Amino acid sequence: MSVVIEGRALTQDYVVGGGVFTGTKTVRAVKGVDFTVEKGKTLAIVGESGSGKSTLSRIIALIDAPSSGELRIEGEVVDIARQRLTPDMRSKVQMVFQNPYGSLNPRQKVGDVLMEPLLINTALRAAERRDRAEAMLAKVGLAPEHFNRYPHMFSGGQRQRIAIARALMLNPALLVLDEPVSALDLSVQAQVLNLLSELQDEFDLTYVFVSHDLSVVRYIADDVLVLSKGVAVEQGPREAMFANPQHPYTQQLFAATPMTDIAAIRARVERRKAARARADAPAG
Numbered sequence: 696m697s698v699v700i701e702g703r704a705l706t707q708d709y710v711v712g713g714g715v716f717t718g719t720k721t722v723r724a725v726k727g728v729d730f731t732v733e734k735g736k737t738l739a740i741v742g743e744s745g746s747g748k749s750t751l752s753r754i755i756a757l758i759d760a761p762s763s764g765e766l767r768i769e770g771e772v773v774d775i776a777r778q779r780l781t782p783d784m785r786s787k788v789q790m791v792f793q794n795p796y797g798s799l800n801p802r803q804k805v806g807d808v809l810m811e812p813l814l815i816n817t818a819l820r821a822a823e824r825r826d827r828a829e830a831m832l833a834k835v836g837l838a839p840e841h842f843n844r845y846p847h848m849f850s851g852g853q854r855q856r857i858a859i860a861r862a863l864m865l866n867p868a869l870l871v872l873d874e875p876v877s878a879l880d881l882s883v884q885a886q887v888l889n890l891l892s893e894l895q896d897e898f899d900l901t902y903v904f905v906s907h908d909l910s911v912v913r914y915i916a917d918d919v920l921v922l923s924k925g926v927a928v929e930q931g932p933r934e935a936m937f938a939n940p941q942h943p944y945t946q947q948l949f950a951a952t953p954m955t956d957i958a959a960i961r962a963r964v965e966r967r968k969a970a971r972a973r974a975d976a977p978a979g
Contacts, residue, residue, distance in 0.1 A: 696734055696735070696736075697733065697734045698731055698732070698733055698734070698767075698769075699732055699734050699769060699868050700730075700731075700732050700766070700767065700788075700869055700901070700902040700930070700941060701730070701731045701732075701766070701767040702728060702729060702731075702754075702755070702756065702764065702765070702766050702767075703729055703749070703764055703765045703766075704727045704728075704763065704764040704765065705727070705729075705761045705763075705766065705806060706723060706725055706726060706728075706761060706762045706763045706764055707725040707750050707759070707761055707762050708721050708722065708723050708724070708762040708835070709721070709724055710722075711724050721862060723762075723925060724747050724750045724925050725751050725761070725791075725925045726747075726926045727765075727926075727927075728751060728920075728925075729927065729928045730930065733901070734899060735895065735899045735901060735932035736901060736917040737902040737904055737916050737917045737918070738903050738904065738905075738915035738916065738917070738918050738919075739904045739905075739906060739912040739920070739933075740903065740905045740920045740922060741905075741906060741907065741912055741919060741922070742921060742922035742923055742948070743905075744907070746922040746923055746924065746925070747750075747924070748905050748922050749873060751754065751905075751922065752871050752873050755871050756788055756789075756790040756871040757764070757780060757784075757785070757788050760775045760776035762946070768784065768787055768788065768868070768869070769787065770831065771784075779857060781814045783894075784897055784908055785816070786799075786812075786816055787867055787869060788867060788868070788869045788871065788902035789862035789863070789867040789869075789870055790852045790870070790871045790872075790873065791862050791870060791872045792858065792873055792875075793857055793873050793874035793875065793877055793878060794878055795852075795854035795855040795858055795878065796851065796878070797855075798854075798858050799846040799857060799858060800846070801846055801847055802857075803846075804843050804844065805832070805841055805843070805844055805845070805857055806829075806842040806928075807845060808846075808870070809827075809828035809831060809832070809861055809864055810824040810825065810827075810828045810864075810885055811861075812861065812864045813827060813828075813864055813865070816865055817865075825842075827905075828860075829842060830865070831860045831864060832860060834863070834897075835856040835857070835860045835890060835894075836856060837857070837860075841853075841946050846899050851880075852879055852880075852886060852887060855875060855876070855878075855887055856887070856890065859875075859887075859890070859891070863894070863898070865958045866898075867892040867900075868901060868904065869901045869902070870901070870902050871902075871903045871905070872891070872902055872903070872904045872905065873892075873905045874906055874907070875887065875904075876888060876908075876911060877906070879910060888911065888914060888915055891915065892915065896949035902915075909937075909948075909949060913933065913937055914934070917933060917976040917978065918930065918932055919931065919933055919936045919937075920944065921944065921945045923944045926937075926968045928942045928944050929941055929944075929945045
């Protein structure tokens with residue numbers, strides 16, 4: 696299977712300003728991390744606050760350049776510190792942020808939010824951009840009448856659906872999802888996770904999924920990368936990691952984190968949908 700993204704010995708350093716007598720110092724937030732994600736798979740990056748997972752996700756999303764190491768996307772070396780990203784490369788990687796309330800422009804209608812990436816990165820005509828945006832709204836479970844509404848008119852789960860739709864407008868090879876359901880209620884989390892799974896199957900998407908919620912990780916991930924103080928202490932297939940974690944930090948992290956049965960919540964959501972569909976069906 697083809698590799699979509701690969702990192703080798705990635706590091707990230709920050710210069711921290713000191714006081715009058717201490718001067719500045721360099722802090723290494725990511726320390727020589729390696730990973731590979733195959734097409735159509737999901738790599739989950741987990742760890743406590745301060746572990747470096749969000750820093751690593753920003754490198755993968757091409758927001759920040761690593762201090763050292765190599766990042767490859769579909770076999771091509773990408774170094775945003777030395778070369779400007781082409782529109783084609785920018786379209787390959789898109790990001791969905793944690794907060795659906797803050798990631799959408801409140802002054803833009805939803806249709807404009809979705810069409811903007813096409814306006815900037817493609818030569819499509821206005822009618823074609825609108826057709827694509829309306830089709831993507833339907834893909835994420837929203838209706839055509841939502842096209843001309845503003846973000847404040849939607850619930851948190853709906854806003855995250857809009858953010859996912861925006862990220863998919865350029866047909867990316869990779870989605871970086873930074874805590875995409877942590878701000879949502881549990882039942883809404885299940886709906887959004889179900890949507891992400893369906894979209895991955897339909898479009899053969901590759902995900903890097905950053906989360907502190909191990910229930911979510913166990914539900915959606917194929918492989919898990921555990922970070923502690925910027926170091927990748929353990930990584931491997933999901934089932935093996937959860938069944939028999941090897942590193943003491945991983946054992947401690949998994950043991951200390953309460954887990955909610957996301958699969959059970961999803962099943963309840965599906966049963967409710969089926970019951971509503973039966974109730975709405977015309978009598979035979």
